[in-house]
Amino acid sequence: MAKPFRTRAASLTLALIVAQTLPLSAQSLLEAAPPVTRVVSGESESILSTRTAPEEAVAARATGLVPFEQALPAYRLSGEDDVARLSFNLAPDQVASGGQLALAYRNAVSVLPDSSVMDVEVNGKAAGTFAIASPNGFKTEALKISADFLKPGRNQVLLRARQFHRVDCSLAATYELWSEIDPAASGFMAARSNGFRSFDDLLTVARTDADVTDIRLVLPRTVTAEMLNDAAPVLQTLALFLNRDDLAVTVGEKPGTGPGIDLYVSTDKTRAQAQGVGAPIMPYGFSVRNSGEVGRALVSLRGATRAEMSGQLLEAIRGPLKDSLDSGIFSSRSGTILADASSRYTLADTGYDTRVFSGRLSRTGFNMVMPADFYPADYATIGLKLHAATSPGLKRTAQFLVRVNDLVVTSYPFRNAEGEQFDGKLIELPLRAFRPGNNKVELLAELPVEADEACAPEARDDARPRFILLKDTAIEIPALARIGRLPDIGAFAGTAYPYADGKPFDIFIERPDAQSAGAALTMLSRLALAARNPLGADIHLGAASASGDRNALVITTQNAFADLGKTGKGGFPLDVFQSNAMAAPITDADPMKTAAIGDTVFAAGVTENGGDDSSALLDAFRKSTTRPEGGLSVTSKLQSWFAAAGARFGKWLNYQDGADTVATLKEGRSLLTLTQAPSPSGDAVWTVVHAGSPADIALGVRRLAEPAVWAGLNGGSAEIETASLAVNTMPSGPRFVAGMTDQSVGNIRRLAAAWFSDNFQFYVLLIVASMGVFAVWLGFAIPRKGVRSDQ
DSSP, X not given: OOHHHHHHHHHHHHHHHHHHHSOSOOOOSSSSOOOXXXXXXXXXXXXXXXXXXXXXXXXXXXXXXXXXXXXXXGGEEESSEEEEEEEEEEOHHHHHHOEEEEEEEEEOTTBOTTTOEEEEEETTEEEEEEEOOOTTSOEEEEEEEOGGGOOSEEEEEXXXXXXXXXXXXXXXXXXXOEEEEOTTSOEEEESSOOOSOSSGGGGGOOOOTTSOEEEEEEOOSSOOHHHHHHHHHHHHHHHHHHTOTTEEEEEESSOOOSSEEEEEEEEHHHHHHTTTSOOOOOOSEEEEEEOSSTTEEEEEEEESSHHHHHHHHHHHHHTTTHHHHHHTTTOSOSSEEEOOTTEEEEGGGGTOOOEEEOSSEEEEEEEEEEOTTBOOSTTOEEEEEEEEEEOTTBOTTOEEEEEETTEEEEEEEOOOTTOOEEEXXXXXXXXXXXXXXXXXXXXXXXXXXXXXXXXOGGGXXXXXXXXXXXXXXXXXXXXXXXXXXESOHHHHHHHOTTTOSSOOEEEEESSOSHHHHHHHHHHHHHHHHHHTSOOOEEEEESSOOOOTTOOEEEEEEOGGGTTOSTTOTTSOOGGGSOTTGGGSXXXXXXXXXXXXXXXXXXXXXXXXXXXXXXXXXXXXXXXXXOOOGGGSOHHHHHHHHHHHHHHHHHHHHTTOOSGGGSOOOOTTXXXXXXXXXXXXXXXXXXXXXXXXXXXXXXXXXXXXXXXXXXXXXXXXXXXXETTTOOEEEEOOOSOEEEEOSOOOHHHHHHHHHHHHHHTTHHHHHHHHHHHHHHHHHHHHHHHHHOOOOOO
């Protein structure tokens, strides 16, 4: 797919969504805009209307490091040979001046400093190499980069770490090798800093001390749902433009502090409602400028009506935002395969470049996003066409492995000790090993040789390669069975299912406070990134209610905390947040909740409100009165054994190691829970994010939205533990069908095959029944016909 087509599609999608959610016109409450001059030319890139705008003082310009755009998991390089791909943004005058690439790194103590090196490329050109030798703390390497290496806009940096163990030459020891980059102290040190004068300058905003990109929606104390709905399309567009999966949205009456973005969105109507609360007067149009603090940007969108704001937003997408959208969220070399049925991809589509490998364990990984309505079962396989070669001298234990979601699903032995070449060798991967949404795929080659047994680093021959994996290696996706089955939070996190189908849906914020609103907007931004499109969300303040066939995202807290805040249950106490809320450490937890974890079984039957939990007490009673196994009858023992055996076989069949099946949702004991269920009307889906208090839901959603946590969500529900902030996912229980868009005969046939592969016992019953019918027929036929002999 060509980039211009994808961009046009995204623009059209946004246009349709905004057109559906925004009214065509609205009567302005102001007779005329204030007659003031425009912002000084060159200090702000704006999509301005013909209305005049207030003059503003030029803010202090940010100085210092231009940070890398990628989130925290991208900065770790592990194993003997690993690659990290990073990017940073530069203005044309910064390119002309050149600068330095600063890399603050540390490594495992097991890494041998004598021969371990880090190779650096900038935009495909070799920029330098340095030894990996900093096990005791972060050390900064500064590489001078001339203008010849750079380009305006996004610049790509490739780091390749080649690491060797000090004393251990086993395959297992390669997992002890790692180097990591400090994102706070790494990036491009430009000779001059522009501050925030254009939309592209937003790509240079730094992260907070909590390693998140802070976007603060500045609203008056008299917040209404209309104001949040005005801001939702702008916030989603900003999230897609930044293409950062570590966004954290806060809501407050005052601008934030530290690095980040302050967002102001208003129409003439909402501006009139905010009069008298000290809100600054923003220019008409869509603009970017420096905020009042160094390192902080101010983004504003103001129009007479929602329709006018919609036009300004679409004009920005087609204009100054277009190039960065093409090179960011819509880039085809993003390390992720967006899999579709009956399609073919290569490792080059993930950004992989062919590399020669001379170590013991070659590891190449990428993320594959399967369709949200994909039905994983054994009706077909994914074909991996291997293009690779091995060198002579490998031991007979050498092999090629494919691991999906941390479980080995297939292997292929390298049996030819003389070396062999693979030109499209087909290796079949079971569809059952994959799941809707994100899938972590790793290609591993175990390459032991006899010389490894001696384990003499000085005798190692790095010039003699053992393996080469070509970027032409292909992944072929077969025709897939398609049916939406919920609950499935993996599809929710990976593709924003079921909210990414273009239909409007509701977001209910049960208690209208700043923490809950920030949590809802953070979830909305994260879903927009997963869908790679803005979503048609309609935000409501108040209790959730069924609305026909409209899906909903519900942000809810316990009623016991409804009286928090100075303005009462119906108010919107923005002052609950401090000015720099996102700087709070993620380990902050509610001490009341932490203390509750240590209660005994019977104490768990008493709720925090003093009420009795009959179900917990009954469960504890049954456990205490259960007869020992020796007292069970033979029939009971057999039933128990067959039930356990069936459960074990089901886990094996579905590639479940059982680690995530131990945890159970602890109602009232978890910091936050995420669940999916049919709506009360039964015609839609509700995804419920529940916590005990506004502070809990803010902390819990911040934890849930962390890139590593979000990418690993799967199963039917999830919880965040209060004390440790550990994230537990639970397998899906009984599922319900959320929709089937493909009703073709082929899809129905694949669904039938998938169902029978899941319910294989019907095959057994069918065979037994057929044998029984045949035996009965023989019993009747033989006595009647007799036995005929040729003698």
